[in-house]
Amino acid sequence: MNSAPNEREKERAVTWFNDLRDQLCAALEGLEDAVTGPNQTSDQAPGRFERTAWQRQPGGQAGGGVMAVMRGRVMEKVGVNVSTVWGTFSDEFRGEIPGAAEDPRFWASGISLVAHPCSPLVPAAHMNTRLIVTTTGWFGGGCDLTPVVPDAADNESFHATLKRACDSYDAECYGRFKAWCDDYFYLPHRGEPRGVGGIFFDRLDSAERERDFAFIQEVGRAFLDVYPAIVGRRMDAAWSAEQRRQQLVKRGRYVEFNLLHDRGTRFGLMTGGNTEAILMSLPPMVTWP
């Protein structure tokens, strides 16, 4: 295992997560201004992000974060969380965590975005990158696209952009990270994938930490590059009541995945994380007909 990242490396990651958050919020607010429609929500006022700072309750854990949420006319609900927390893993968990057997203290920082658009013609999306530090340190993350009405061009541009980001890191990793995503975002009880995939990776701790950090920045930039562009192409069209109904059903699958299977959600809720920030990923309106 590698040595733990030093304070400067941790600080730099936090700065990047905040910077990426600002860029993502600006891009998504820009779409709120740019939508022309006419569609079912385009006559509403453009949305703006509201930021709420939170701190972890006492009890051995510390840190906090900023939840940025926008409810708009392109995005029915989109949340971008940046959080930095530290504390001590319970004896129950530490055995599973690299570098925590020797010393249970950890530090973790990350950015997480979940976007639920108004229009069923605009795909929902998720993006997350993080740095975890114990007596060693590693990056993890991923992003994936969840359309209601899949579109071959959107699909292709999403995957091609992620492939370029991966290729800049390592010529073989894209296939592996794509397969990992397909495997992870799957609902076994439905026999359905959550969406059309993307990439997923964890425990990225190559010998050169600079390269790993450059890669998660590339993932963030790739998402910033491709997702707002897809939204921009699809956001003006009006939709049918049947497409809206399909969207609310599809969102139910999203809820099922996040509450039944998502490790981050379950881990966060079971270990006293910020419930509002963790469940910000849940869609604004959902149906189980």
Add this chain to the structure above:
Amino acid sequence: MNSAPNEREKERAVTWFNDLRDQLCAALEGLEDAVTGPNQTSDQAPGRFERTAWQRQPGGQAGGGVMAVMRGRVMEKVGVNVSTVWGTFSDEFRGEIPGAAEDPRFWASGISLVAHPCSPLVPAAHMNTRLIVTTTGWFGGGCDLTPVVPDAADNESFHATLKRACDSYDAECYGRFKAWCDDYFYLPHRGEPRGVGGIFFDRLDSAERERDFAFIQEVGRAFLDVYPAIVGRRMDAAWSAEQRRQQLVKRGRYVEFNLLHDRGTRFGLMTGGNTEAILMSLPPMVTWP
């Protein structure tokens, strides 16, 4: 441990579950006819239950059930499932199951009802009773009430009716089963109870199986007696948009409980149960604002 119930005892339980289902469906359809309103849904046509039979897929497990679902003008969505399944517990599970260490074969039958009313003034409710057979056998079940706008009279009549059912079984069990319910239907990540409670019990295997069976029949009759009466008292009043909004938020908590914590839901989904029947408990329309 007691001996396993014989075929006649199993058959009798299945007959009771089917009979109770018929009575519950008739009572709830009667309310669909009886509602006068005027409220936001009372001008719709009265709902009727639709029954769908299902069978377990092959793979060592067998059996099936009937899902009865009604989408009406009093009940936005109410499901009553009766299922009878048998098979073999996996090695992973059998250690935790009474009487399965010696022989992993099991048989299980039960009835489960979840009601999500149209009106936020009408409480949601759940009722379930079951018989599980391995090399031994036991009953389990419970019921609880989840109002959006709690009403002291409803609350009192619900708990008093359940207390009478419990008292007929054993003078001390009501307090224990009520506390078990409060403990079980609790969302730790929200610091909130799911509703206003009721009763919950499991592994009911007294020396007299007749008495246990009589008790779960009493629980079914108590629910049949009290819940439609509560619905009938509350169903005509019109509600405010704000009450409806509160209802959709409260339903989000119901989803969180069922997918994060409910043992039956998680057990069923993880062991290849009928997904549609298990997730019939999820509300028809939900919001996470």
